[in-house]
Amino acid sequence: MISKINRLKKEKSAVILAHYYQTADIQDLADFIGDSLELAQKAKETEADIIVFAGVHFMAETAKILNPSKKILLPDLEAGCSLSDSCRAEDLEKAKEEYPDRKIIAYANCSAAVKELVDITCTSGNAVKIVESFAPDQRLLFVPDKNLGGYINRITGRNMDLWDGSCAIHDMLSAENVLALARQHPEAKIIAHPECNPAVLALAKFIGSTSAMLRHISSDSGQSYIVATETGITHQMKKAAPNKTFYIVSNDQTCACNDCPHMKKNTIEKLYTCLRDETPEIILSPQTIERARKPIEAMLAVAPPVPR
Ligand code: 13P
Numbered sequence: 001m002i003s004k005i006n007r008l009k010k011e012k013s014a015v016i017l018a019h020y021y022q023t024a025d026i027q028d029l030a031d032f033i034g035d036s037l038e039l040a041q042k043a044k045e046t047e048a049d050i051i052v053f054a055g056v057h058f059m060a061e062t063a064k065i066l067n068p069s070k071k072i073l074l075p076d077l078e079a080g081c082s083l084s085d086s087c088r089a090e091d092l093e094k095a096k097e098e099y100p101d102r103k104i105i106a107y108a109n110c111s112a113a114v115k116e117l118v119d120i121t122c123t124s125g126n127a128v129k130i131v132e133s134f135a136p137d138q139r140l141l142f143v144p145d146k147n148l149g150g151y152i153n154r155i156t157g158r159n160m161d162l163w164d165g166s167c168a169i170h171d172m173l174s175a176e177n178v179l180a181l182a183r184q185h186p187e188a189k190i191i192a193h194p195e196c197n198p199a200v201l202a203l204a205k206f207i208g209s210t211s212a213m214l215r216h217i218s219s220d221s222g223q224s225y226i227v228a229t230e231t232g233i234t235h236q237m238k239k240a241a242p243n244k245t246f247y248i249v250s251n252d253q254t255c256a257c258n259d260c261p262h263m264k265k266n267t268i269e270k271l272y273t274c275l276r277d278e279t280p281e282i283i284l285s286p287q288t289i290e291r292a293r294k295p296i297e298a299m300l301a302v303a304p305p306v307p308r
Contacts, residue, residue: 001268002029008275014050016271017042019059020210021232021263026054026271033236035211036062036108037123037303040296043067052275053282056081056262061112064282065292075270077280079262081109083195086165087144089113095141095163102141102161105130106295109167110144112284115292118143124194125209126303127152131160133302147171151194151201169260170195172251173228178203181226181247188247191216192228200228200249217241231257 002025009016009031017039018030027033032042036059043051043063050071053060058081060074087110096104096117106118107127115121122130131152134140140158142149144165153160173196182190182203191213192204201207206216210233217225217237224245227234234246250258274280284292 001272005029005268005272005275008272012050012275012278013048014052014275015046015048016052016054017046017063018054019056019232019263020214020236021230021260022054022266023232023264023268024235025268026266027232027235029268029271030054035123035125035209037125037209038211039063040066040108040123041300044300046070050275050278052271054266054271055079056084057282058084058109058111060282061284061292062108062296064284065112065115065289065296068284068286068289071278072282073274073278074280074282075267075274076265079265081262082168083107083109083144083165084111084114087111087114087163089117092117092143092163099139099141099161102139103134104141104143105160106143107145107148108296108299112288112292114143115295116288118295120298120302121295122299122303123209124148125211126299127194128156129303130299131156131158145195147197147201148194150198151207166197167195169230169251169258170228171197173197173200173249173258174251175199175203177249177251178226178228181249185224185226185245185247188224188226188245189220189222190226190228193230196228204228213237214240217244217246229258230260230263232260232263 015031044066056079064072104118140160142160143163146162149162191206218240228249
């Protein structure tokens, strides 16, 4: 399967971009792995005719918005996002009418229809920079993640209004589960993704995007970590620091895992058939692309690509 995919990739001048929450076999096959921000930047830079986006729907939409002439394939169109689902465009439209003085910052985990309505997007990797690009007296509405928005409020001293959305996977991780692991492994340092709830974030010694967590465990002197985010990231952590130990915080007691059911919808088999048949493809209207591109370009202008 893997050699077939590699052959098709060459024949069709395609690249595979994968998020850290994909399964290990997909991460190993990808041309580029990254956090949401890096994947958006990579999608903008690539010369390939076809991008197979091994991630979730909103990420593949972002790639399409930045590359309207390219074919963007998503191995499973049902790979959605609970955060994205928590903010519907029609509800945001009503909020805009109700609060016309707010500038709206949207975490990239939202649909293209929502991006059309906002002033700027951000990811967990650049959210502080984006929020601080607004004048201190500018009223802001942050959608859809109340956990990331609350965390940014706490560290910037802002008072953004927060949409009532969250990532089902991160929000479910409990401080009790983190503390139970910490009791078993008192030497391990707690690190967390900012989509986690405030009680978990309060326990963390380091908070950052998937890439930021990876950089942290590579350069930090610690030997073991309690990791509060999706399981997929530990594949790269083990590669980056083979002598260190990683304990993933699970959201149920039956496994030592924390899998996002959407991210895990993509499989090597689906990736192969999608590249072979060039479907499912992300299709957006030219009008949506034009409107949704503006807040993404605004974000990339404030947080320009960082070479890796
Ligand atoms: P990152 O930008 O940290 O990769 O986060 C993306 C995401 O969807 C986390 O749930």
